[in-house]
Amino acid sequence: MSMWEYAPAPESRDVANLKPAYRPFIGGEFAEGGGEPRKTVNPATEEVLAEVSTASRADVDTAVKAARKAYDRTWRKLPGSERAKYLFRIARLIQERARELAVLESLDNGKPIKESRDSDVPTAAAHFFYHAGWADKLDHAGLGPSPKPLGVAGQIIPWNFPLLMLAWKVAPALATGNTVVLKPAETTPLTALVFAEICQQAGLPPGVVNILPGAGDIGAELVNHPDVDKIAFTGSTEVGKQIQRAVAGTRKRLTLELGGKAANIVFDDAAIDQAVEGIVNGIFFNQGHVCCAGSRLLVQESVADELLAKLRARISTLRVGDPLDKNTDVGAVNSAEQLARITELADSGDVEGARRWTSPCPVPDRGFFFAPTVFSGVEQSMRIAREEIFGPVLSVLTFRTPDEAVAKANNTPYGLSAGIWTEKGSRILWTANKLRAGVVWANTFNRFDPAAPFGGYQESGFGREGGRTGLEAYLHV
Structure with a gap:
């Protein structure tokens, strides 16, 4: 039997529009972070891709205040049909910039381009489309009459699916009327910061989405901030337990999606x-x-x-x-x-x-x-x-x-x-x-749909993301 030989078929890295430097996104603008700058590395070549200005503890406070201001003055007052328009715009912009996002994700994360191109980016867009459809129908979601948003959501995402995990968290939070402060993983911040550009393109009101690159100390600062109403974390079981201990006895709502051994x-x-x-x-x-x-x-x-x-x-x-x-x-x-x-x-x-x-x-x-x-x-x-x-x-x-x-x-x-x-x-x-x-x-594996809730039990966490059930995590019901 002869083996097939494949000629190289590389995607052009120029498509990623890689910049030499990236900055945190706070209050609708890119700002110089007060943390120590970090170089993000291509894991396939060990070459430096870009320098990322990281957030400081003071930046966390500034971002939470921006999110609170946007929540109180603008976002929660918008009719669901108006919030939906922003989510639809974001979804379409993700589609329009899909090739750029896929290449950037593969450069920063190391995953094959056919996965980022055919799975991650399309599913990220699908989550915004799906949740846009819910934004004006929350009264009919079976969650009781007039469900209300929680307020400011602090969200911490891992490095394995940087853009997709962002979509899993940001889309339902915005659809239900919450504002967001999101910390991407320290090794894979680039697509999250390009998503900030997409928020600007979509005309999202300043402060509705804030993105703070940084290490675990910034995540901890976000978890412990007294003006954050909701924490959503995807990552290791060990860190999830630390977060659960930190929010115990507070008014913060919490969902954890942790490790597995399926x-x-x-x-x-x-x-x-x-x-x-x-x-x-x-x-x-x-x-x-x-x-x-x-x-x-x-x-x-x-x-x-x-x-x-x-x-x-x-x-x-x-x-x-x-x-x-x-x-x-x-x-x-x-x-x-x-x-x-x-x-x-x-x-x-x-x-x-x-x-x-x-x-x-x-x-x-x-x-x-x-x-x-x-x-x-x-x-x-x-x-x-x-x-x-x-x-x-x-x-x-x-x-x-x-x-x-x-x-x-x-x-x-x-x-x-x-x-x-x-x-x-x-x-x-x-x-x-x-x-x-x-x-x-x-008779299948790894099939995901925005309409299907996802989450675990025991040391794999609690709460659900996606589907009608996932909306409840961001609402007073």
Whole structure:
């Protein structure tokens, strides 16, 4: 059998309109931040992309005051139909600048251009379109008569889906009449700051959206600010617990979307080839930098050997390399720190006796890359089966009965997502009903829609984002 050879098909980085410097967005204007300037790095090449002026604690206070002023004087007084017009404009501008945003996201984050182009940016626009439709219909959302906005929302987003996570949070907040102070991840601030330009283009009233690049201390300052009414955080379970402790006993509302260790369950009657594609998408999409990644594969013993053989063959075809190349399937790990964590956890699998298989694909010599890896012979006590790796590493366990599959799937402190592969609808419903997970996919994985609520249980957080249910997190009902 001959392997296909692909000629390079790079997207032009010039499309990103990369600037040498970026600044915080406060009160409708870009301002020089009072924090220490930070250089943002392309994880695929380790080259500096731009210098970002970061916020100081004083800037947090200024931004919250700007958001409060906009909330009191303008935004909450607008009819829902008027707020909707702004959200529709933002959605259309995201579409118009989609190619620019996709290239910039891939440069700053390391994800393949085909993912940022075909998934992240279109879904971000879809969230603004969807929530624009709700802005004048809140009385009919089943949340009680005349639901009211909370006020100023402090929002903190992670580095794995910078623009998409922004949309998940900003769109419902604006639709329900709240104003926003958002802190992007310190390693991936660029698309958030271009989104600030989009807010200006859309004519959004000053102070309705404020964006403060910075490190964890700025996020902590935002969480602890006395004039913030709502905190929405997506990130690690450890930081989520710190935030929950900080807001305990205050009037602040809180939603947390945290880590995961999702089980992807393949029964013996599943369509094996289809399941293999879903497994690959579930763990290697976005280099495994996905909180709901299917990082624990549970396979019924009778089909385990066949499935693993096909899975390894399929993974061997994945191309690791330049995120801007349209042929790339797995891009760069976001940072040197994250690469070190992935490497350390994978090494623990070797030490504890799991069998490692690594894709034979070539890996670039420069940049932060980790080849797709599968561990078989995994026991539930191993770190690779218990801890969130947040990288392209799959742990494979086996089971004999459906009850055993459910027991192993639920043997985790997390509870964000799960997948089920079987031809029997009754088995899908039986299994889904017993899984402790906020989202359960059947014969597919990583499917998202703005109309569908997303969120977890246990150490994966609480609250929902998206859908009618997600509106409630930003309303007094």
